[in-house]
Amino acid sequence: MPPEWPTKAYPPVNVTSPASLNRQVLQSFQASLRNLRTDYLDGLVLHSPYPDDRDTLEAWRAMESLYDQGSVRQLGVSNCHELPRLEALCRNARIKPATIQNLFYAKTHYDTDIRAFCREHGIVYQSFWTLTANPEILAASDLIELATKYGRSPAQLFFRYLTQLDMVCLTGTSSKDHMEQDLSIFEFRLSSAGCETLAALLLQSP
Known part of the structure; x- marks a missing residue:
């Protein structure tokens, strides 16, 4: 909709991979740079929280490192429909999520509580589908x-x-x-x- 779109990359959520979560994020980031033919991303989006919040935070720390390097302008998370999960991420993250991308539909009551949290904390809520x-x-x-x-x-x-x-x-x-x-x-x-x-x-x- 708006004229400026963040470039998005999606770190994988395969916790059975032999590579560490940190490594998975880095590999996904590098693959995105190659695919997009760039050396910088406007936005790096975690595709979904992990079943364990500790794993989510570990992946997020890797994303924060890319932010610190100046390789990414902002961080976000997708497919997060449980408010406690988002609250936990925001509470423990050093670099807070700038965006959340969620499927917007009746099954999740249109994310009423998530959207209220986003408004309160200055997070941009992005709907898809x-x-x-x-x-x-x-x-x-x-x-x-x-x-x-x-x-x-x-x-x-x-x-x-x-x-x-x-x-x-x-x-x-x-x-x-x-x-x-x-x-x-x-x-x-x-x-x-x-x-x-x-x-x-x-x-x-x-």
């Missing part, structure tokens, strides 16, 4: 009616609502038209009533 995981919302008659009123698509209104909640919606497309539609959401704002309609749809989702 935002449209794919929410077909019921996009097909809701209330949203379709509201989209018609704004002269936009239901997807555009959903994205706009979430960005007005200070979320970053991660999306990718090979279509120029779709890209332009995604970026054009910043040309308008939803009214308070419009936001209430979207908020109600989130609450109603199964």
Whole structure:
């Protein structure tokens, strides 16, 4: 959505590997540099917390070392839907997570507690599969009616609502038209009533 995207790398979470977690992170980082043909990453994202918080912290320490070297601008974590896990990481990390990337869907109650924690601690919440995981919302008659009123698509209104909640919606497309539609959401704002309609749809989702 925003014009500036962090470059992402995903350290593996294979705890059965003979290589240490530190080594795994370094190998993943170096592979990302080769694949992206660069010598620096805007963002390094841990793909998921490990089952044991001690392993998560060990991997995070390796990521902090890359940050200290100036090889990475910011650190983040993905697929973290349990607030205690995120709290533990933030409590023990020397370099706090700048971003969290989560699947945004009803099964996790749309990460209500995680997003509140992120707001309180200045962490950017980034959603993925935002449209794919929410077909019921996009097909809701209330949203379709509201989209018609704004002269936009239901997807555009959903994205706009979430960005007005200070979320970053991660999306990718090979279509120029779709890209332009995604970026054009910043040309308008939803009214308070419009936001209430979207908020109600989130609450109603199964």
